Amino acid sequence: MTVVSANPEILSVLDRPNSYIGKTVPRPNLERLMQGRGLYVSDMELPRMAHVAFLRSPHAHARIRGIDAAAAKQLPGVIAIVTGKGISITDKRLHGLGGYHHPPKAPHQPHAK
Amino acid sequence: MTARIQISLDVNGERVDAHVLPRLNLADFLREQLQLTGTHVGCEHGVCGACTVRVNGEIVRSCLMLAVQTQGASVETIEGLSDSGEIVDLQAAFRDRNALQCGFCTPGMLIAAQDLLKQTPDPDRERIREHLSGNYCRCTGYQAIIDAVETTARVRMGRKP
Numbered sequence: 001m002t003v004v005s006a007n008p009e010i011l012s013v014l015d016r017p018n019s020y021i022g023k024t025v026p027r028p029n030l031e032r033l034m035q036g037r038g039l040y041v042s043d044m045e046l047p048r049m050a051h052v053a054f055l056r057s058p059h060a061h062a063r064i065r066g067i068d069a070a071a072a073k074q075l076p077g078v079i080a081i082v083t084g085k086g087i088s089i090t091d092k093r094l095h096g097l098g099g100y101h102h103p104p105k106a107p108h109q110p111h112a113k
Numbered sequence: 114m115t116a117r118i119q120i121s122l123d124v125n126g127e128r129v130d131a132h133v134l135p136r137l138n139l140a141d142f143l144r145e146q147l148q149l150t151g152t153h154v155g156c157e158h159g160v161c162g163a164c165t166v167r168v169n170g171e172i173v174r175s176c177l178m179l180a181v182q183t184q185g186a187s188v189e190t191i192e193g194l195s196d197s198g199e200i201v202d203l204q205a206a207f208r209d210r211n212a213l214q215c216g217f218c219t220p221g222m223l224i225a226a227q228d229l230l231k232q233t234p235d236p237d238r239e240r241i242r243e244h245l246s247g248n249y250c251r252c253t254g255y256q257a258i259i260d261a262v263e264t265t266a267r268v269r270m271g272r273k274p
Contacts (some may be wrong), residue, residue: 027208033213033216034195034204034207034220035151035192038216043144043150
């Protein structure tokens, strides 16, 4: 079989089949990464971007009996306080593989309530 | 809330006047107010070295320094060191040795390595390892980074890489 390149002048030797094996592959993004000019997720700033902070239980295996977020909600700049009760992730969501074989059910809730 | 404090400093050779909250650290000041996002925030408590910058010629963890402490100081970040050409050979050696993958730790690595090479122009590998021991890399491992710093030292000493 003859493979004819669609655009031979812009293809390099690395575009040939299997040409990466055993070769040093050029990395065109290195220059900007080394100059501190990459763009990581934490570098991005979007209009009206909000920040999230996670509060975790200081006690392992404790039972959460209640979360009183009233004072936190009053703080300036706070958009929402989301607790396990406020979002309804059900076990079903973890089994969203359609007609495929279902993975074994996790023995615990997907999130603390 | 505490009132903002006015500071004047020099960042990469440019004078900067700003109003900052007293609790704002230098890393966040550089990243959020000056958009110099090459200074990375990894651990936020002085362990990982990703936020390393130079203040009055000395390397510091910018996450452990308050912005208000830089009043009157000269701050240099990876952007400044890159633009001045001071570490162009070190950066080339990093590229040649493929001493970075994601590049998150690289600005801090380069600034710490340049600090070593200024103090100790001819360090052995042990000395390089020791000086970079406060800079964490979670992708490539350190071998190629040490190689790149060693090569740069040799070339600067006029020896073969």
